[in-house]
Every structure is written in structure tokens, then in C-alpha cells.
Amino acid sequence: MWGIPGAGYAGKMLSMAAKKFGLKCKIFMGAKDIKRQRPNVEAIRKNGATIVPVTTGSQTLVDAVSECMRYWVSNCNVSAMCVGSTVGPNIFIKICAWSTAQISRELIVQLKEEFGKIPRKMKLLNCVGGGSSAMGFWNEFMDTDAEFIGIEAGGPKNSKLHAAPLTNGSKIGILHGAAQYVIQNKEGQIGSTESISAGLDYPGISPLHCFLKDSKRARYTSATDEEALNAHKLVSTLENISPSLEPSHAFAEAIRIAPRLSSSNVIIVNSCGDSLKDKDIIKSRLGDYVR
Numbered sequence: 001m002w003g004i005p006g007a008g009y010a011g012k013m014l015s016m017a018a019k020k021f022g023l024k025c026k027i028f029m030g031a032k033d034i035k036r037q038r039p040n041v042e043a044i045r046k047n048g049a050t051i052v053p054v055t056t057g058s059q060t061l062v063d064a065v066s067e068c069m070r071y072w073v074s075n076c077n078v079s080a081m082c083v084g085s086t087v088g089p090n091i092f093i094k095i096c097a098w099s100t101a102q103i104s105r106e107l108i109v110q111l112k113e114e115f116g117k118i119p120r121k122m123k124l125l126n127c128v129g130g131g132s133s134a135m136g137f138w139n140e141f142m143d144t145d146a147e148f149i150g151i152e153a154g155g156p157k158n159s160k161l162h163a164a165p166l167t168n169g170s171k172i173g174i175l176h177g178a179a180q181y182v183i184q185n186k187e188g189q190i191g192s193t194e195s196i197s198a199g200l201d202y203p204g205i206s207p208l209h210c211f212l213k214d215s216k217r218a219r220y221t222s223a224t225d226e227e228a229l230n231a232h233k234l235v236s237t238l239e240n241i242s243p244s245l246e247p248s249h250a251f252a253e254a255i256r257i258a259p260r261l262s263s264s265n266v267i268i269v270n271s272c273g274d275s276l277k278d279k280d281i282i283k284s285r286l287g288d289y290v291r
């Protein structure tokens with residue numbers, strides 16, 4: 001089995017499954033991400049999987065996906081490729097969206113516990129890298145009045161680099177076997193991205209989200225690195241959770257919109273990752289603040 005994570009979670013899960021079923025497992029990960037997501041990398045290794053560092057290009061998720069696909073097409077008779085987001089050729093998108101849909105089924109249970117029913121005026125906020133957790137979070141609510149807000153990585157404040165193709169009007173191009181809005185130059189070459197969050201640092205976006213944007217079913221915006229860090233600190237200080245840098249982007253949007261809303265609105269943010277994997281980055285950016 002071969003797998004590709006950005007932040008390392010998909011690699012952690014895949015290596016666990018491989019261990020359980022006695023299969024060999026290789027995880028392709030950008031060399032930059034291996035360094036910045038050390039706790040998840042250690043967990044992958046503990047599960048007995050081999051990590052293949054990808055040192056081409058920006059050494060992040062986009063390069064890891066390319067390298068894993070190259071390897072897979074040369075070895076597809078003896079292996080299976082797993083993709084940790086709703087990206088890549090059609091079938092991988094379907095498998096990923098189908099499995100992450102469980103998140104929204106669990107949300108229904110939690111909503112009924114909390115409110116006794118599913119609230120009518122509800123905003124569902126989720127960060128968007130490739131788009132799998134957002135698809136999973138929204139899946140069961142497609143035919144309801146729930147408002148969907150996807151938050152991409154705006155990159156460092158005052159930098160031209162970002163990982164927000166939907167927010168910044170990127171054109172349609174082809175990446176990893178699918179047409180999508182993608183950060184690119186005039187010749188269609190894939191552009192560089194930058195984000196503090198390894199999981200959101202990707203120039204493309206699932207075609208499913210391109211459709212949700214075009215059909216205006218979902219709204220997309222972005223948060224900068226600094227906004228995400230501030231949101232992480234605020235949420236960790238006030239709530240009994242410590243979101244990783246990916247969902248901290250979504251919390252940043254919640255903090256932005258909440259003061260304008262009446263109390264009848266319900267905002268729900270998918271806190272889809274824990275900050276343990278980001279502890280080194282958070283410490284270096286927020287000083288001694290560590291929850």
C-alpha cells in the first residue's frame with residue numbers, strides 16, 4: 001500500500017490499517033512536511049511503515065502526490081494507492097468523500113444531543129486543503145438550509161503566496177488527474193504555495209468543491225497564517241480543545257463573522273485536527289504559549 005499525507009494524519013491511519021492486516025506500507029511525504037509534522041511522522045514509523053521523503057519542488061503535499069502517483073503507475077500490479085483527500089483521479093475522490101461522510105452523520109447525532117433537533121439557521125465552517133474533511137462535514141446537509149463556508153489557507157500576511165485557489169480566483173487547470181481551479185502561471189504550470197499549515201498547503205482543490213463554488217452552494221474564503229495562529233490561541237485558551245493549524249483557519253473565520261450575527265444563529269466549526277503535531281511551529285511562532 002502507498003499513501004500520501006500532508007500533515008501526516010492520513011499516513012498515520014493508513015500505517016495503522018497496514019499493521020493490522022499485515023501489509024507493507026510506504027508513505028510518501030514532502031521533506032518539508034516531514035520536518036514540520038514530526039509527531040505524526042514518528043507515529044507512522046512506530047506503526048512499521050516506511051516514509052519516502054519527497055525532495056522535488058516545494059517538498060510539500062503537491063510533490064508527494066506527484067511522486068506517489070509516478071510510483072503507483074509503475075507498480076500498480078502489486079500495490080494499491082490510497083489518497084488522503086478528495087483529490088486525484090475520480091475513483092480516489094469518491095472513496096475519500098464516501099468515507100469522510102461519516103463525520104456529518106456523527107454531527108447529526110451531536111446536534112440532536114445538544115439542541116434536541118437540527119438547527120435551521122446553521123453555518124458549517126470547515127478548513128479546505130484538498131477538501132475531504134469539508135466534504136465529509138457537509139455531506140448529510142446538502143439538501144438542507146445549512147450554510148457551508150470553506151476556509152482556505154491565505155498564507156503569510158502581506159505575502160503574495162497562498163494556497164487559496166477558490167478564494168483568489170484561480171483558473172481551471174489539470175492537476176493530479178482532475179480538472180479543477182488550481183494556482184498556476186499563464187502557461188498552466190502549477191504555481192508555488194505557502195501556508196503555515198502543511199495540510200492546507202496545496203495548489204489545487206477537489207473538483208467537488210469547484211462544483212459547490214460554481215453552483216453557489218458553498219462560500220469560500222481564506223485566513224492568513226497569523227489569523228490562524230491567533231484563532232488557535234484564543235480557542236485553546238477559552239475552550240477545552242486545542243485545534244491544529246488547519247481547523248484554526250476555520251476558527252479564524254468564525255471569530256470574524258460571529259460579532260455580526262444574532263444569537264439565533266448557530267456556527268459549527270469542524271475541529272478536524274489536534275495541535276500536538278504542530279507543537280514545534282506553534283511554540284516558535286507564539287513563544288512560550290503552549291496549551
Ligand SMILES: Cc1ncc(COP(=O)(O)O)c(C=O)c1O
Binds near residue numbers: 127133272
Ligand atoms: C487536520 C487536518 N485538517 C484538514 C486537512 C486538509 O485536508 P482536507 O481539505 O482534505 O480535509 C488536513 C490535511 O492533512 C489535516 O491534517
